[in-house]
Amino acid sequence: MKKGIRILAALLFLCACAGLAIAQADIKPATYTWVAGGMGGGWYTVAGGFANLVNEKEPRITIKVVPGGGLTNPIMLSQGDADIAWGVAWLDKAAFAGQAPLFKTSYKNLCSIAGALSADRYHFLAAKDQNVTTVEEFAKKIKNGEKLKVAGPMTGTSEYVLIGNVLAYYGASFDMIKKNGGAFVQAVYGDMTSLYKDRHVDYALTCVGLPAAIITEMSLGRPSILMAVSDACVDHFATTTGLVTKASGLAVVPGGTYAGMPNNIQTLAHATEILVSPKMPEAVAYAMTKILNENKAFLVQMGASYQVFDPKTTATAVQVPLHPGAARYYKEVGTIK
Numbered sequence: 001m002k003k004g005i006r007i008l009a010a011l012l013f014l015c016a017c018a019g020l021a022i023a024q025a026d027i028k029p030a031t032y033t034w035v036a037g038g039m040g041g042g043w044y045t046v047a048g049g050f051a052n053l054v055n056e057k058e059p060r061i062t063i064k065v066v067p068g069g070g071l072t073n074p075i076m077l078s079q080g081d082a083d084i085a086w087g088v089a090w091l092d093k094a095a096f097a098g099q100a101p102l103f104k105t106s107y108k109n110l111c112s113i114a115g116a117l118s119a120d121r122y123h124f125l126a127a128k129d130q131n132v133t134t135v136e137e138f139a140k141k142i143k144n145g146e147k148l149k150v151a152g153p154m155t156g157t158s159e160y161v162l163i164g165n166v167l168a169y170y171g172a173s174f175d176m177i178k179k180n181g182g183a184f185v186q187a188v189y190g191d192m193t194s195l196y197k198d199r200h201v202d203y204a205l206t207c208v209g210l211p212a213a214i215i216t217e218m219s220l221g222r223p224s225i226l227m228a229v230s231d232a233c234v235d236h237f238a239t240t241t242g243l244v245t246k247a248s249g250l251a252v253v254p255g256g257t258y259a260g261m262p263n264n265i266q267t268l269a270h271a272t273e274i275l276v277s278p279k280m281p282e283a284v285a286y287a288m289t290k291i292l293n294e295n296k297a298f299l300v301q302m303g304a305s306y307q308v309f310d311p312k313t314t315a316t317a318v319q320v321p322l323h324p325g326a327a328r329y330y331k332e333v334g335t336i337k
Helices: 002-025 042-057 072-078 089-097 134-141 159-171 174-179 189-199 214-218 231-240 280-294 296-302 304-308 324-333
Strands: 030-035 061-066 084-088 111-114 121-129 148-151 183-186 203-208 225-227 269-276
Touching: 030 072, 030 159, 042 061, 042 183, 042 280, 042 296, 061 280, 072 084, 072 089, 072 269, 084 089, 089 269, 111 280, 111 324, 121 134, 121 159, 134 159, 134 174, 148 159, 148 174, 159 203, 159 231, 174 183, 189 203, 189 214, 189 280, 203 214, 203 296, 214 225, 280 324, 296 304
Parallel strands: 030 061, 030 084, 148 183, 148 203
Antiparallel strands: 084 269, 111 269, 121 203, 121 225, 121 269
């Protein structure tokens, strides 16, 4: 009986190896374009690091990383202008369904290989001399006509859309800041840091993983606070858009993450995922999925926010259909049937 079990196990192992060999043999040398985030940001950096890892593990796969944004990435991918894309879960879901006003049509040419890789937090940074501790108080200043100096994300990015929706939730807007005679400066990460540190602006609104180097740099030498959002705000955006829930424990910036901020600060957060084109060869999607799931430590080394990535649940956390190559990998390891 035991001998039969050993023979069966050996046969299964050989079949698995044969399957992997076939998958590897199917890979033809090619370069794939990955639309990430803005240059210098976390998405761009991690995509570059993972691209190098994939090429190291499978030299026939070369990945070229180019700038992108959460709002434009699913469109570029669906239209064939990219092969791989970072995705913001709530935006990918909206793009696939064609939900207005974000998307005028549905973008169905989207697949995924993994979901809930990280949870990025929305950071509403304010200089302490502005005497605000919540986004609601910040919005009240705008509604009262105060001339505020604010740095925010670029048009076309997911941060711009979501943060604009948050201001709208509290009855304010980017346009109101300008109409009041204040300044709303749209900036990439590096410029936002300089603007804040040099006191050209007193507020910086962005979305990044924890701990965010740009927030650390901005708050050093200038006493600052992250403005909190209410329970009702977290619940509203979790229900209406698919951001993380309060119960998830992710809608918070833990105390001590940044200098001078010892207490937990409630905020909004979204999960990220990796999208690929349905036209990507199955063997390539399989290889990328395998490398990703078997190298969590590498991801965490690239950014602490990837600590939430769980290879056991990532296949069911996606917001668009799994690529057949990814699905094959997850079936082989038993995370899906």
